[in-house]
Amino acid sequence: MMFFMFAMTSDAVGMIIPELIKEFNLSMTQASAFHYAPMAMIALSGLLLGFLADHIGRKPTILIGLSLFALACFMFYFSRTFYAFLALLCLIGVAIGLFKTGALALLGDISTSNHEHTQTMNKVEGFFAVGAIFGPAIVSYLLIAGVSWTYLYVFAGVLCSILCIFAWRTDYPIAPQKNPTEQKSNFNQTLSLLKNRYALGFSLAIALYVATEVAIYVWMPTLLQEYQGNWPLLATYALTLFFVLRALGRFLAVWLLQHFSWQSVMMTLSGLIFLCYLGTLLYGVDVAVLLLPLCGLFMSMIYPTLNSKGISCFMPKQHGAIAGVILFFTALSAAVAPFLMGVISDYFGHVKYGFVLATGFAFLLFIGMIYNWFYDPSAKALK
8 A cells, every 4th residue: 555655646747747837837847857856855765764674673664754755745735836846745755765665675574585575576566556547547537627636645645644553553574683783884784785786787777667667657648748640538548558557467477477487578578668669769659659558568567576686686684775775776767767858858849859768768678688588697696
């Protein structure tokens, strides 16, 4: 439910940005701050505070994060300016960085092998994908009813308050213990992970994946606004279809992992994503209305699989720290990539030019997954 709530707010930004542009007379670069500002704070929170999940425990870290998230959401009701909204989103970013690193570390605690860890991560991320369906749908309903989109955050605040109670009352497994010397050096250990080849390798792969994914849910609604083809209904619900296919794919991933190696699946799916982007680049919006939503099915398994494998390369007592490092690169990519797409789109005068950059990210991800399939560099650490 934490992942569901996070997705419900973060993945609705593509529906909110066009409203911000009209309401506050913003450029695409300015409006993209609604996405990259909280993502930048998630990145910093994950890197600077991720060690808290190991230092003070999973439960306190999760409770602090959820409490901050609920407070920020309720403050949307009293805010009216773009910069006030932006400040609250930054606070939400800090909160997400806290409770998500705690949650990711907790998933490692309840897994007995890296294979089980990957399956569990895909199940949990499946609920993230379901939340990503609800968020845009709620925003659409609010706008049609003539109600402010800010009530999405009020609803999220109520849900988060309930989650605080459940998180407080739930019994957690006993986390691996450290001696006092190790506990004092947790943050230094986090920084040392930045030099670890497994941490950097999986973080880079995840960053490339995230750059291709956020391009769709941030900028696809803007790209398809000019669609004049034979499937106007498909263009209207393209983002919802993308999230539906991503949700279905993540639950399907549990079956795929039982029948195929994760390396071959990663390579195949990343190749299909690149082909969808390439088709969009070559044939324009008439093809994009089909190919970009279809990417949701191919993208579904990549993030939770790479995330769980990256965490499983390390001992459980480091899971909070490594989850924070990976989350840093995840959120940094989610912040920078759509911002650069907005800048490029403004410079050349059309959002389609931003998708040229996204196609490049998809190509690099495909090359990385070919390398991973051929050389399997993490095999020793995972074993």
